[in-house]
Amino acid sequence: MEAIKFSYNVPGDDFTRAGDASTDLKSKLKKMGVTGAPLRNISISLYEGEINLAIHAGGGEITALVYPDKVELYLDDNGPGIADISLALQEGYSSATEEIRSLGFGAGMGLPNMKKYADEFYIESEVGKGTHIKMVVNL
Amino acid sequence: MKIKDIIELLNATNLTPDLDCEKELHSACGSDMMSDVLAYVKDQAVLLTGLNNPQVIRTADMMDMLCVVYVRGKKPDALSLKLAVEKDICVLSTDKPLFTCCGILYDNGLRGA
Ligand SMILES: Nc1ncnc2c1ncn2[C@@H]1O[C@H](COP(=O)(O)OP(=O)(O)OP(=O)(O)O)[C@@H](O)[C@H]1O
Ligand SMILES: [Mg+2]
Numbered sequence: 001m002e003a004i005k006f007s008y009n010v011p012g013d014d015f016t017r018a019g020d021a022s023t024d025l026k027s028k029l030k031k032m033g034v035t036g037a038p039l040r041n042i043s044i045s046l047y048e049g050e051i052n053l054a055i056h057a058g059g060g061e062i063t064a065l066v067y068p069d070k071v072e073l074y075l076d077d078n079g080p081g082i083a084d085i086s087l088a089l090q091e092g093y094s095s096a097t098e099e100i101r102s103l104g105f106g107a108g109m110g111l112p113n114m115k116k117y118a119d120e121f122y123i124e125s126e127v128g129k130g131t132h133i134k135m136v137v138n139l
Numbered sequence: 140m141k142i143k144d145i146i147e148l149l150n151a152t153n154l155t156p157d158l159d160c161e162k163e164l165h166s167a168c169g170s171d172m173m174s175d176v177l178a179y180v181k182d183q184a185v186l187l188t189g190l191n192n193p194q195v196i197r198t199a200d201m202m203d204m205l206c207v208v209y210v211r212g213k214k215p216d217a218l219s220l221k222l223a224v225e226k227d228i229c230v231l232s233t234d235k236p237l238f239t240c241c242g243i244l245y246d247n248g249l250r251g252a
Contacts, residue, residue, distance in 0.1 A: 015192070015194075016192065016193050016218060018194065019193065019194060019197035022197070022201065023197055023200060023201075023222075023226075026200070026201065040201070040202070040203060043200075043201040044177055044201050044202070047177070047197065047198075047201045048177060051194070101172075103190075103192060103194065104171060104172055104173035104174070104188075104190045104192065104194055104195070104198075105172075105173060105174050105194070106174065107172055107174030107175055107178065108174075109174045109175065109177065109178035110174065110177075112178075113177060113178050
């Protein structure tokens, strides 16, 4: 089955624009008839990932593949990578600075949240190379 | 409770007068940490916050919230307000602090998660 594809670039230097992609995908999915829990699960997990690209990775790329029965979300960056993935996945772990906290983020809840709201969650990361995340939400 | 009741109870200014304030609301949450809102909130219709950046409105949109109340006299920037109107999210501003706002709304029947 052919998927409908949406691609977004997330800037690393303009925090006010972080969330543009998630907002846009949400309204597109709504128009395609996606509603309820799946729509919210996609929205929250993608938004958390998008914020992470903006604040931790210096920006990155988002790709969404929409199938009749599921949505696949890919978050790819060439940022600093994550040295200890199991630590980063723990609730409350954050390397965020005071400045990021003053913007309302940095509680260490993003990755755990993505794992919780997505039906499938995969993460690969290499220090100095970047981070790649795939999430699947069933419709 | 309706959005127009919140305006009255908090002595708030309605910054989106063209949007519908007859919508019924049952629950609310108050936080300056959008991380926490995204992690713990379920089906809340109102977000009370002292944080002012576009992520407040985006967070409310992702959570399908209907109304954002800026407390302690905070007012949203132009981009936030534009986003809110696009997403049909009512925006209010009050001089009262967060704790007081939550207390008044709780007293009048709004609940947390
Ligand atoms: N794309 C990424 N590139 C590099 N490091 C990352 C990336 N995503 C997450 N991290 C690291 O993992 C940690 C945990 O991420 P998580 O999203 O759970 O929390 P946070 O972003 O710090 O806070 P919150 O999401 O609650 O606002 C981050 O603090 C950061 O150190
Ligand atoms: Mg995060």
